[in-house]
Amino acid sequence: MSTRAVGTIGYIDPEYCVSNVLTTKSDVYGFGVVLLELLAGRKAVFRNEEDGTGPTAVVEYAIPGLSAGDLRAVIDRMVRVPEIHEAEAVELMAYTAMQCVNLEGKERPNMIDIVANLEKPLSL
Numbered sequence: 001m002s003t004r005a006v007g008t009i010g011y012i013d014p015e016y017c018v019s020n021v022l023t024t025k026s027d028v029y030g031f032g033v034v035l036l037e038l039l040a041g042r043k044a045v046f047r048n049e050e051d052g053t054g055p056t057a058v059v060e061y062a063i064p065g066l067s068a069g070d071l072r073a074v075i076d077r078m079v080r081v082p083e084i085h086e087a088e089a090v091e092l093m094a095y096t097a098m099q100c101v102n103l104e105g106k107e108r109p110n111m112i113d114i115v116a117n118l119e120k121p122l123s124l
Contacts (some may be wrong), residue, residue: 008046010057015105025105028114032100036062039094041076059101066094089121 007016011033013026033044036058048056065073071094073086082090096117102108109117 008044009085010059013105014103023105024110025108028100028108029105031111031114032097032108033059035093035097035100039076039090039097040074041078063101064100066098092121093119 003114007030011030013022015029016022016026024094037044040062042058042061044058045055046058046061047054048061052118064069071091074094075090094110096114099107099109099117100114
């Protein structure tokens with residue numbers, strides 16, 4: 001019987017690719033990719049029409065801008081400019097997504113912390 005995990009490109013934990021060991025933090029990585037998809041309005045892996053490059057991972061696309069504090073460079077252009085209280089909520093979501101896709105699993109939050117982080121934006 002095989003215990004090898006199967007996953008979709010773009011959602012697979014980079015640590016799993018190296019170690020072949022799945023952890024709960026592997027799921028956290030995939031969830032972080034989903035959060036980035038929601039923020040950026042892009043698929044986990046997409047063709048970047050803006051610069052004509054080949055397939056791009058949403059993590060590689062979004063994290064540099066988010067790390068630099070430039071949320072507007074990452075957020076889906078179809079979304080209107082957020083109101084002040086909405087902007088804070090989006091920033092909290094972006095911060096949570098960045099933590100989730102950390103390359104090192106031990107640096108990723110657990111799901112209880114993620115839920116707590118995402119309840120804050122809902123209350124705003």
